[in-house]
Amino acid sequence: MKIVPQRELPALSQKTATGAALAGCLEWGSFSLADTARAEKALEPLGLGSRLGQRRTEEATGWWVFIPSLGSRQAALKKAAELKSLAVNDYFIVQEEGEFRWALSLGVFRSEEAAQARLAALRDQGVRTAQVGPRETVVPKVWLQVKGVDAALESRLKDIARQIEGSELRSCP
Known part of the structure; x- marks a missing residue:
């Protein structure tokens, strides 16, 4: 039997102290600066609070x-x-x-x-x-990042993302 340090385990198989799988990070975008407020409003019912962040990029x-x-x-x-x-x-x-x-x-x-x-x-x-x-x-774009995503939240995020044409939901870089 080989003992593997926890840092070498894949993130999805790690467990918290309560035994629940650690949640991941998803980002949704990319949005123009003007469309970012509309996208954030669509996420309001989820009550994400400090789990919601932004990543700004420039896209050609x-x-x-x-x-x-x-x-x-x-x-x-x-x-x-x-x-x-x-x-x-x-x-x-x-x-x-x-x-x-x-x-x-x-x-x-x-x-x-x-x-x-x-x-x-x-x-x-x-x-x-x-x-x-x-x-x-080159235009500025915003990706909305959601941390602490579990399967239920991911499902809700997918439903919301489908409502805004041209947006993409993916793992955080």
Whole structure:
């Protein structure tokens, strides 16, 4: 018989003093800074308290959904007001010099499929002038981390994660 030090045992087989298996860590994301509050609100019923944390990253994106340049700040603000009237609140007006100045960005995505899904959702909301195009940029993202996850909590987290399209629930790095 070989005695193995506890530190060498796999985490899932370790036991606490009460005999229960040690719980793991899951992270859910990634979310834009604007979407993080909505995701945190979805987790509120779980009463996670100090077990909930954030991990901030930067992700390279390759596609965006946008309304092409409107030529002036005033025209862009008018279009922004139209978006608000359609309950579209996740956008920003591009102000940097260049061909996209005064365009409205409606989201940046890693895949064309995700961008097309966002475009379809916007079309359902009544947005008709948006389009998908390639865009290489780095955007800040947030992963919500939940520590002390047991099987029951993992099941509830999976149910919540399914409610936000494009999100992923995975083990913490």
